[in-house]
Amino acid sequence: MRRSLLPSVFCLLLSAFCFLPSAFHALTVAQTDESAQRVSLVGLVEAGRYAEAEASAKKLLEKNAAAADVRLMLGEVYAATGRYREAIGEFEAAGKNAATKGGISFVRLRGDLRRGEMLLLTGQEEAARTLFQSLVRYYNSANPQTAPELTLVARAFWHLEKYKDANDLYIAAITADATHIEAHLGGGELFTEKYNYAEAAEFFRDALKINPNSARAHLGVAINKQLEGGPEMLAALTRALEINPNLVEARCLLAKSELEAERYDVAAAEIEKALKVNPNSLEAHSLSVALLYLQDQNYESEVKATLAINPRYGQIFDTLSHFATITRRYAEAAQFSRRATDLAPRLWRAHLSFGVASLRLGREGEGRAAIETAFKGDSFNVWAKNTLDLLDTMGDYRETKRGAFIVKAAAKENDAVAPYAAELLEDAAAKLTAKYKFTPQAPIIVELYPNHEDFAVRTLGLPGLGALGVCFGQVIALDSPSARPVGQFNWGSTLWHEYTHVMTLQMTNYRIPRWFSEGLSVYEERRARAGWGDDWNATVLKALKDGRWFKIADLDAGFQRPRTPTDVPLAYFQASQICEFIAERYGFDAILSMLARYRDK
Structure with a gap:
């Protein structure tokens, strides 16, 4: 599961922690007890104790309404608890108040960045883009050299889809101050977003050396490992929630994992916990919609409620497409992905999902066009690149039509393999149609890959798959006999296995x-x-x-x-x-x- 360009509420929240002390010094706090309260405020937010943090911030503001750093933290509390309009107001006030002090460019930049992110979160994309561009203009004119400022501008570049510039500034920030954890975390999140999981893991390892109790770092490790799943992901997720039980994105990741395992009661409980903290969490609402979908309940009212928060939140349908895909409802996956791109035309992974679903439905032209759009928008997407490369290699494949079947095989082995495959498929169809009292929808396309890694890319978008064949309902993809060493697998048995899937998938809708x-x-x-x-x-x-x-x-x-x-x-x-x-x-x-x-x- 690919990550959204929009960072999580908690990720944005914690980004204040590493540099707020410098802001405190810049503000020259006079009284020791007030300074201690401000430091305590940061700790309360980091631990997810948002009600206490809100009360503490408001008490401090009663003494000094112009305290920009405190307004920044109050904005983070509002953001974490889904009060986005109030958060926008506090971030704007923080930026204005900091500007009047002079020399506190960091707090002003932070306020503008966070305000932009809240606008983006609520679907106000053009206004958000204007704020992100203002940070870039500041960088170009002022040439800042401090790690906190470089890290903020890197995030702005990320939102503007200028990923190389974002990466360069994260590296520059780490060079300026190797202990600035926010730069390590930002780099890890960026590399995870852009599918470079190995290097992302290095950023998170370095972050945890700086602060082993960073919930954001542990969450980053869990997100980085979610494709693999397993104990390492679960351990990192568990640790993040130990540090902050109200970490909404961690709750959502856990809920998603439980939904994928079809443990719906457990998933529902995690979604409920997330929404109790943040009733307007778009990710939690998306998972709630997915839960209803998987349980064959009406979900459109929940979709409507989610889009009331952000009318341009195409990710809700991208989430539905994911769960339709893993439950092998490929036609519905394609429909959801199309709804996602209608709402969010720059949601490139949704274009990819639509393209892959179309290929699985046998609509090669439509699928290829969508994947090309995805790759043009995001050239870092290895799934898109690998799939396009595969489609290029399939240019010399030959087709053998026999009854309801279209067998596609590489030219070098088509004459030997395709007739045998067609004969075996017709035998399977005759016997299973009579036995199951069902005739599947035709044509049924069977793709035979002489290179196992090509088959893996066709199936998952990445090489390394251990399976031998896969069925998408009307399309079967599998290794040809030459893809594996002699004696390693029974090709005829595998083909029969996959054709049985054609029967059982179609007859159960x-x-x-x-x-x-x-x-x-x-x-x-x-x-x-x-x-x-x-x-x-x-x-x-x-x-x-x-x-x-x-x-x-x-x-x-x-x-x-x-x-x-x-x-x-x-x-x-x-x-x-x-x-x-x-x-x-x-x-x-x-x-x-x-x-x-x-x-x-």
């Missing part, structure tokens, strides 16, 4: 759970040819003996969020055994009844 779909595919492999399909072995027997088999309710997570290398193969085998049990105990008509119920749920 793409509502079949992952475990049931995979289980039936392995079940049908065993019945297609002797020796096909996974069978009992020492690994699954030991897992059974050790009590490591999944509960059915947790079985999808074994595919989607595996915790050990053996989880995925175990999930495949166990799912097939559940299908074996149902068919043996209740008859195959029970399988057909379950498929119909998933379709109609």
Whole structure:
């Protein structure tokens, strides 16, 4: 999951902490007790104790209404708790008050940057852009050299989509002051945003050396690891929430992870916690919409409420597209992505999502055009680049049409592979159509890749995928026999497996759970040819003996969020055994009844 260009409320909040002490000194606070209260105010905000922080800030402002640094912190409290209009007012006042003091350029810059970010958060993009440009003009005219100022201008460049300039200034800030944690955090967030996860991790490691208790740094590590999932992401997320239990973006990341694992009750609880802190959190509202969608409930009223906060928040539909994709509802994913780009034409990842969904639906021309738009807007997007490179290599692929099937194979092996694939597919179609009493929508496109990394890019956008084949409903992609060493996999069995997905996905209107779909595919492999399909072995027997088999309710997570290398193969085998049990105990008509119920749920 790609990150939004819009930084989280908490990320923006903490960016004040590393340099507010210098502002305090610049303001020359006279009384020790008042100075201590200001330092305490920062700590309260960092710990997520927003009500106490608000009371403390207002008490300080009663003594000195022109205290720009205190207004800055009060603005952060309002931002963190979703009172965006009030936050805009405090950031504007902070900037004006700082300007009247003279020589406090940092607080003025900070107020302008944060005001711009609040305007952006509420859909006022042109007004926000004007403020970001003002920071760039300041940089060009004043040539600031301090780490705090350079870091602020870097963030402004980021919002203006000038990523190289942003990176250069983050590096310059670190060079000016290697202990300025905000520059390390900003660099890590930028590199994560631009898909350079390895170098992003280095920034976060350096940040944690400066402050091991930075919730923002731990959150950055978790976001950086969310594609992998697993214990490292969870540990970082847990630590961030230990430091600040009211860290809304961390709650949202945890909720998203639970939604992906289909633990809806847990996800709902995390969304509720996030919205209790910030009732106007756009990310939390988007996840609430996704939860309703996944539970087949009406979500349009929640969409309307979210867009009332920011009428240009295309990310809400990008979130829906993500969950439609992972539940294999590719047509709906494409529709959501289109709604996202209609609202936010510069949301480049939504253009990519639409393009990839279109390719999965067999609409190659439309898909390629959208991916080209995405790459033109964001040339750092490795998914877009890899997919476009793949489409270029497929220029010499040949098509073999046979009945309902279109087999696409590389020219060098088309004559040998395509006829056999077509024959096997027709055999599978005849047998499974009769057995399942269903004829899938045609044409069914089958793409055979002689290079496994090309198949991986077609499937995920990145090389390194361990799978052999994938089905999108009307499109099958898989390794050709030459993609793997001889004897490493059974190509015919894999093709039969994927065609079974065509049947079960389409006949349930793409509502079949992952475990049931995979289980039936392995079940049908065993019945297609002797020796096909996974069978009992020492690994699954030991897992059974050790009590490591999944509960059915947790079985999808074994595919989607595996915790050990053996989880995925175990999930495949166990799912097939559940299908074996149902068919043996209740008859195959029970399988057909379950498929119909998933379709109609």
